[in-house]
Amino acid sequence: ARPRVGYFYTGKTGSELLSDQLKKLKVREHHSVPVVVNDKVSVYDAITTMFLEDVGTLFVVNESSLLVGVLSRKDLLRASMGNQDLSDIPVHIIMTRVPKIKICHKEDLLLDAANKLIENQIDALPVVIDREDGQEVVGRLTKTNVTKAFVDLVRDENV
Template identity: 55%
Template sequence: MIQIELSKRQQQIIDIVKENGPITGEHIAERLSLARATLRPDLAILTMSGYLDARPRVGYFYTGKTGGQMLSDKIKDITVAHYQSRPVLVSASSSVYEAICTMFLEDCGTLFVVDKSNTLIGVASRKDLLRASLGEGSLETTPVSVVMSRMPNIAMCQKEDAIIEVAQTLMTRQIDGLPIVKKVAVGSGYEVIGRVTKTNLTALLVDLANNDFE
């Protein structure tokens, strides 16, 4: 992929075509008080880059495409597998107190709650545990399963999903992370094989800025 900063003249050409298209090369040259031949390289570049399209005997017209398109395509190609963390699991019988301790020990903000066969049954966020700490009950005796979000109301993703879909889900549902799951071999549940959080997305952003993500 080639990237070229638009020259002032190329920007002028785009503006002229935007307002007046379809317009011939001769008429563009006229408006700029330049020779048609002078404009040829600029028109070639603007056509090759997709800014302008040209139809024989009609002239140039504006396609409406912008420079950010490529960046956008690049991000959409990145899958969850590229930016994941290992999952931190707690059993449904753990207390809220144990869950909070696990969060600190494992330094994570989202716990996945599983049953005895390691199937996902819920998600406990920092927010869920903090809410529990406001309640009357003892954190040592309240099971985490009482305060967690529960299947099937859990947003999940798979390794092959575009990471940007995860970002969109996190924003829409106002949560911090998703479990990466795969279907269990027997039965109907899901096994948790990873997690992806706003921290992973922040790391991706840093990599994009450092041009370091390929």
């Protein structure tokens, strides 16, 4: 029999190869554009923005465009159940504030960001750039982004 040439045992198993692929994915290629509101706007305006932009999470920024808070659909739904006039309540009253907010960076691994979403039971992470005076919001990473990456991983190889 002719020798089988050209194939070399690399010491890798199938699952190591799987890991290699998954571990290459970065936040950079998978995040969405952020939807931000100023910290002075009302809860009513924030809810309107959430509908118009069709997102589940809004990031709240100050006049220097730095991250100061996060508003989830749940935060807004809870506020809207009270008997107050939503036009009278500024979002900074009900938002989750820095430094309680979980964030990620473009160069982070998608898996690490996905882990933060799961462990903290949140729907979205702001993708930020660190500046001297705070953090500038440049993206939004959601469970939708992770689910899409998961689906694309398999679809791409079937092309």
